[in-house]
Amino acid sequence: MTKNTASAPSSEDAPAQSPAAQRTPTSLHDVVTLLHLNLIPLLEPEDARSLLLCYQHTPLSRGVRNAIATHGLKRFYDRDEAHFGNGCMGDWHRLVPVSPVGGRSGRCACIYDSRTKRNIVPEELPLPRILDARAHLLEAMCLIGEGINPHCFRGLQMDRNFDLRQYGVLQPMLFSLATAVEREQQQTTDGTEEQSERIDVDDVDELTRLLDSQEAGFGTRFFSPTNQSRQPAGMVEAHWRGIHVDLATNATTCQFCDNNTDAMLEGPKSLQYRAAEYQFMLRQHCRDVYQPLKKFMVRHLKHIHYVRPSPGWNDAGSRFRGHEWLDLIAGFTPGGVLCGVYLTNVEIPTNWMGFRVSLAPGAYSFEAIDLMRLRIAN
Template sequence: MAASPSPEDAPAQSTAAQRTPTSLYDVVTLLYLNLAPLLEPEDARSLLRCYQHAPLSRGVRNAIATHGLKRFYDRDEAHFGNGCMGDWHRLVPMSPVGGRSGRCACIYDSRTKRNIVPEELPLPRILDARAHLLEAMCLIGEGINPHCFRGLQMDRNFDRRQYGVLQPMLFSLATAVEREQQQTTDGTEEQPKRIDVNDVDELTRLLDSQEAGFGTRFFSPTNQSRQPVGMVEAHWRGIHVDLAADATTCQFCDNGTDAMLEGPKSQQYRAAEYQFMLRQHCREVYQPLKKFMVRHLKHIRYVRPSPGWNDDGSRFRGHEWLDLIAGFTPGGVLCGVYLTNVEIPTNWMGFRVSLAPGAYSFEAIDLTRLRIAN
């Protein structure tokens, strides 16, 4: 017969019986400062999703999200809040960066040949903004950034070449809410629990508070009904997305390409050649991009800049394009791309490797190579 436990053993056994196993939640809460630097941004996003409704403190969530954003800061050179050409967290970019392949040297240390990532990022901390920004950055990485910083041929005739490039952007509206709180001194303003992306009036107001007229222009019905002026806009407005069938079609490609021709047709080229030129990039870039954005974002708009945006005195003087294609994540982050100019140097053989998929096989010095096989 087994011996009965001695009275001295009873407290130890009682403590062991009451002891509970350590959970992942305990590990995250206690060791997040050690854990967060080991995670890729996508892993950090998944971890925060697991505890979206669990009582992780705001400090823990912000720390994990900030480490994920720092990885993007270094890996993708998304210099949040730096005010440089690589700053993705802006309603309006500091400058078009397409011709420079999206590279920015503002944080590069020539001695160590490495980027210097700051300890803190100038991003909002309220309303779980950093977790929502991390979510938006992961979306950009999945379905938006693969189409960026690659040359788009937006030709409207064989006699005039037009180039553009897409560059990513995002902006958390928590920035505007945080700014309003800092400007309120009497403490009577009640902090919202979240940004309601279904409230168009509130979205408009917050955008306008950051950039005069931005929100009004973004949601303007007139902006959505006007005729397109460029090839990307013509395709974008013509693309229909069927999420249920996971399919897209482009009415512009099917029916209306001749409407965007600039100048008379040349007898030197066949109708099929014009059609191919005007349909460049649609199946490979514009259609998959729009399908991805429709699947993940709300209130998607194609917005042209306000009149006079590139007049004398503007930092965009001489540029033809600064079109915004964007929508809102559920967390209140405006997310999308800017279409900007790309300047082609005289010797652009190296750049041609970076043309976006679906480009016309164009060799300006050898017109015979423009021919399409029968």
């Protein structure tokens, strides 16, 4: 008795695969590359940043990355009124602000169209394209939105005695050093040849040189050892230099608050105020503004410095009126973007001072002090 066995089909007998079955499956990378112009209008800046981070190891083309990053920056331009390169009060992408924002809530109306009641966002932004600069600027803007901007455009009471009110306001700034690199390339080549792949943020000499090339003496002043070792000149600087950040425990302490608060008092103490009331006045904002801000910057930035301007630098010309100071607190992102805040002191309208919502967290209330004076007087 013979056993029937089925013979295996030969390759010639196998059914032919359709062209669709032979194609490589479409990846998300392909979709983003082909349809990014349709995709990016749906993205908020934070979404655009996350999308770019997803493709660090399988990079998108330079044109696609620039398009995605530019869209995110345009959303910031419109949403947060960060008017990059516009040369106005709201131009955040400057080493030195055109004008202190002060108590104006960070709003700039230079792009507002009263006819359509909408902001006019330009088709192109005057920002560098080399060294993935726009993606790095988008990353820096998202950092500002996350942990820096919440502390900006609100009044800081920096009184050093109860008889003289002093106010400051933080305003955000950022500047891509790719701007300086791109400018150098345009001066030495036809602008199409990249001489480096990235900005080395560990090379302090190179950072200094690039900053100085954009604003004379800026980098030298920023990294000056003297600037970091001298005694604080104001309340914010006194707190900032006294704050210690422990990232391992996510804790902060302020040596100025704990030990040296009285060192910043101006003039003799008045007997009508208790020592605890003086200390409360001088410690305001530190726990709620200065310590969280420094912890965030230490976590995300390198070479963080508190920089005071050189004497008299903002007294000449019409850009400043001489009563503002522009202390800079900033550090560098890994992508070569200087990122931080300017502390400005401006003439704040009296009626603006009265709005408690406009004061930064940790402020003491005027009413409490007035009641205390009444209590002592009686």
